[in-house]
Amino acid sequence: MTVSRFAERLGEFVPLCGKERAALLQLEERQRILRRGATFVREHDPSTELFILKSGMMMSFVILDDGSRQILRFMFPGDMVALPALVYSNAPETVAALSDSVVCPFDRAMLARIAADQPRLFLAIVALDQAERVMLTDRLAGLGRTSAKARVASVLLHVRNRMRRLDLTRGNSFVPGLTQEEIGDATGLTAVHVNRMLRQLEDERLIARDSGRYTLLDEEKLTREANYVDRLTALDLSWLPAPA
Secondary structure (H helix, E strand, O other), rough: OOHHHHHHHOOHHHHHHHHHHHHHHOOOOOOEEEEOEEEEOOOOEEEOOEEEEEEEOOOEEEOOOOOEEEEEEEEOOOOOEEEHHHHEEOOOOEEOOOOOOEEEEEHHHHHHHHHHOOOHHHHHHHEEEEEEEEHHHHHHHHHHHHOHHHHHHHHHHHHHHHHHHHHHOOOOEEOOOHHHHHHHHOOOOHHHHHHHHHHHHHHOEEEEEEOEEEOOOOHHHHHOOOOOOOOOOOOOOOOOOOOO
């Protein structure tokens, strides 16, 4: 039986009825295969489509006035991609594949139909998007108020936690699939500075690295060092009405 990746993700936080799952499955009827490094939404270009990430890993970013790149968000299977296209005719950010990926494009009018036909489901989608906004706020606030080491540690924790939600058997060892430059562009650091912070985390026995694989040796202390809060563990969706 075909299952909606987005329904799986949303279903972590709110129970979905069969009708709601069927509506979300319609958003994933078309597929597009992308290779690592491919850009499929470009900042300022006309954009009317949204996407569900079915497999792989992606990032959204903007190019600043000085030509540097600021990564805004890392995206994982089940995430809705390019959601700003819902309210802008031109994309305010670029979206690119961090690994070989499969996305499911759909027209934004389909989301409008969900809003009209199944308002409870639409409210759940909006609520999850607000959680993503809070995570973005945390990261951007951290650029000005936390140390370089804390910022790098926070990215590692975020990526591991998102990967763990996809695979509950995953422990403290994972392959983030990010270059040091990409970690730097998410934290406002150079690749050289990221490398220095990773070595410092190793020296403090908080992490270990081996051929691209990272192991969190002392997750509790690392979380404190990063001032990290997993915003997906405390969502309150109790106010949503029961499924019809």
